[in-house]
Amino acid sequence: MLSMGLERVGSREHPSWAVDLPPALGSLLLSLGILALSRIPLSFVLKKLGGSLGFLLLVLLIFPLAYPGKDLDLGFLALSSDGILVAILIILRAMAILVLVFPALGTSRFDVTMKALRRLRVPSPLVQIILFTYRYLFVYADQFRRMGTAWRARGFRARTNLLTLRTLGNGIGVLLVSSIERTQRIQSAMMARGFTGSFRTFEDFRTRPGDVALFCAIVAVGALAFLWRARIL
Amino acid sequence: MSQDRGKGAAIQASCLWYRYPDGRLAVEDVSFTLEEGKSLGIIGPNGAGKTTLLHVLAGLFPPESGDVLLLGKRLDPKNHSDLRRHLGIVFQETEDQLFSPTVFDDVAFGPLNFGVPLGQVRGRVEEALARVGLSGYEPRVPHHLSSGERRRAALATVLSYGPDVLVLDEPSSDLDPRGRRELVQLLRATHQARLVASHDFEFILRTCERVLLMDRGRVRADGRAAEILCDNDLLSSHGLEVPLGLKGVKPEELRKILEGEERS
Numbered sequence: 001m002l003s004m005g006l007e008r009v010g011s012r013e014h015p016s017w018a019v020d021l022p023p024a025l026g027s028l029l030l031s032l033g034i035l036a037l038s039r040i041p042l043s044f045v046l047k048k049l050g051g052s053l054g055f056l057l058l059v060l061l062i063f064p065l066a067y068p069g070k071d072l073d074l075g076f077l078a079l080s081s082d083g084i085l086v087a088i089l090i091i092l093r094a095m096a097i098l099v100l101v102f103p104a105l106g107t108s109r110f111d112v113t114m115k116a117l118r119r120l121r122v123p124s125p126l127v128q129i130i131l132f133t134y135r136y137l138f139v140y141a142d143q144f145r146r147m148g149t150a151w152r153a154r155g156f157r158a159r160t161n162l163l164t165l166r167t168l169g170n171g172i173g174v175l176l177v178s179s180i181e182r183t184q185r186i187q188s189a190m191m192a193r194g195f196t197g198s199f200r201t202f203e204d205f206r207t208r209p210g211d212v213a214l215f216c217a218i219v220a221v222g223a224l225a226f227l228w229r230a231r232i233l
Numbered sequence: 234m235s236q237d238r239g240k241g242a243a244i245q246a247s248c249l250w251y252r253y254p255d256g257r258l259a260v261e262d263v264s265f266t267l268e269e270g271k272s273l274g275i276i277g278p279n280g281a282g283k284t285t286l287l288h289v290l291a292g293l294f295p296p297e298s299g300d301v302l303l304l305g306k307r308l309d310p311k312n313h314s315d316l317r318r319h320l321g322i323v324f325q326e327t328e329d330q331l332f333s334p335t336v337f338d339d340v341a342f343g344p345l346n347f348g349v350p351l352g353q354v355r356g357r358v359e360e361a362l363a364r365v366g367l368s369g370y371e372p373r374v375p376h377h378l379s380s381g382e383r384r385r386a387a388l389a390t391v392l393s394y395g396p397d398v399l400v401l402d403e404p405s406s407d408l409d410p411r412g413r414r415e416l417v418q419l420l421r422a423t424h425q426a427r428l429v430a431s432h433d434f435e436f437i438l439r440t441c442e443r444v445l446l447m448d449r450g451r452v453r454a455d456g457r458a459a460e461i462l463c464d465n466d467l468l469s470s471h472g473l474e475v476p477l478g479l480k481g482v483k484p485e486e487l488r489k490i491l492e493g494e495e496r497s
Contacts, residue, residue, distance in 0.1 A: 109335075109372070110334060111333075111334035111335050111338065114334070131333075131334055132332065134334065135332060135333065135334055135375075135376070136332075138376045139328055139376060182328075182329060185324065185326065185329040186329050186332050188288065188293045188324075188329075189324055189329050189330050189332065190332065190342075191293060191313075191317070192291055192293060192317060192320075192321075192322045193317075193342050193343040193346055193347075193390065193391070193394070194314060194317055194318060194343060194346030194347045194394075195342075195346055196314050196346070200345040200346055201338070201345065202337075202338070202341045202345060202351065202354050202355070
C-alpha cells in the first residue's frame with residue numbers, strides 16, 4: 001500500500017491537493033457505501049481495523065518529517081506539506097481497500113467465498129491451502145490454549161526470561177511436529193475416501209438477476225471513476 | 234451392494250506383517266477372515282497394533298509381506314483407488330476425518346471422489362446425515378460441533394458412499410451413554426461387514442459377534458465375543474481386565490442377555 005501511494009504520487013514532481021485528494025476521498029466513500037449496503041455494523045469494522053489504523057497513523061507521523069522539501073516551518077520543527085498530503089493519500093487509499101475486505105469476506109460463508117474464488121479460476125491448490133489453513137487454525141489455536149492452561153496449572157507465568165522463551169519455543173515446536181503428523185493422518189483420511197490428487201467439489205451456485213444488476217452497477221461506478229480520473233469526462 | 238452378492242469373505246488377511254519406518258515391528262503374522270455382513274471386534278492393550286492393522290487393511294500402510302483380499306480381490310497399489318470405495322474407515326481422531334470447511338463438504342467428499350453422479354450427491358449426504366441423526370447439519374462447521382456430533386459426522390462421511398465393509402477405530406470414544414447406545418443401534422441396523430477396534434468391551438459385546446485379541450502385534454485369541462470377554466485369565470494375561478459389569482457372568486448368560494437386548 002505504501003509503495004502504491006508513493007508510486008501514484010511520484011509520477012508527478014509534486015502531489016496536488018486538488019488533483020490527488022478527491023479520487024482518494026471518493027474511493028473511501030465508495031468503499032463505505034458498499035460497506036453500508038452489506039449491513040455489516042460499523043462498530044465491528046472499526047474494532048477489527050484498530051491495529052491497521054494504529055499502523056497508518058505512524059505513516060502520518062513519519063512522512064511529513066521524512067519527505068523532501070520542508071516548506072512548513074513551525075519554528076522548532078520543519079515539515080513537508082507534500083509529505084502530509086502523501087501520508088493522507090496513503091491512509092485514505094489503504095482504508096478504502098481495507099474497508100472493502102469486510103463486504104468481500106463478511107457477506108457470505110467462508111466456504112462459499114472460497115468456492116466462488118475457485119469458479120473465478122483462482123488456482124485450486126491456493127484455494128485448498130486457504131481452506132485447510134482456515135479449518136485447522138482453530139484446532140491449533142485450541143491446542144495452544146490448552147497447552148497454556150496446562151503451563152499455568154503448573155505454576156508457569158510468562159516473564160521476560162530464558163525459561164519463558166524456552167517454554168514458548170517448546171510449545172511452538174510441539175505444535176509444528178504435531179501438525180506434520182496430523183497432515184499425514186489427514187492425507188490418509190483423504191486417500192481412504194478416494195482422493196487421488198485432484199479436488200472435486202459440489203458447487204451449486206445460481207446467478208440471479210440481482211447478482212447481475214449489482215455486478216453491472218459496481219463495474220459502471222468503477223468505469224466512471226476511471227474515466228473521471230483520466231480526465232475523459 | 235453386499236446385499237446383492239452371495240455370502241463370501243469381506244476381508245481376508247493372510248500372514249500380514251508390517252514394520253514402522255523406524256524398524257519396529259507392529260503387525261506380526263496376522264491372519265483372519267471376516268465374512269460379508271458379519272462383525273469382528275479387535276481388542277488389545279495400548280500399543281498392541283490394532284490401529285496399525287486397520288490402516289494396513291485399508292491399504293494405507295503397505296504390508297511388509299502378506300496379502301489382504303477385499304471382497305475376493307487382492308489389495309495392491311494398482312487397484313487401491315478402485316477397491317477403496319468398498320471399505321469405509323473411520324479414524325480414532327475425528328479432527329483428522331473432518332477436514333472440510335462444512336459438514337456437507339466432508340460427507341460429500343467420498344461420493345464426489347468415487348464418481349457418484351453430481352445429481353445424487355446431495356441426496357447421499359442428506360441420507361447419511363439422517364442415519365446418524367444429524368439432519369440439517371450440512372452447513373455447520375465441523376470444528377464447532379460437540380465431540381459426540383463430530384463422531385457421528387465422521388461416520389456419515391463413509392456411510393455416504395455405501396461401502397461394503399465398515400472399519401471403525403475407537404468409535405465409542407467421546408460419546409455420552411445416549412450417543413453410545415444410538416451408535417450401537419445404528420451399527421446393528423447396518424448390513425455391512427464391520428471391523429471395530431476398541432477398548433470399550435461392552436460396546437464390542439453389543440456390536441460384534443466375534444473378537445480378535447491382539448497383543449504385541451500378534452493375534453493371541455480369536456473366538457466368540459461373549460467367551461473371550463468373560464475369560465478373566467485370558468484377558469489378564471494380556472494386560473486387560475473383564476469390565477466390572479461382566480465380572481462373574483458366564484458366557485452363556487451373557488449371550489442370553491445380549492439376545493434379549495437385540496430382540497427388544
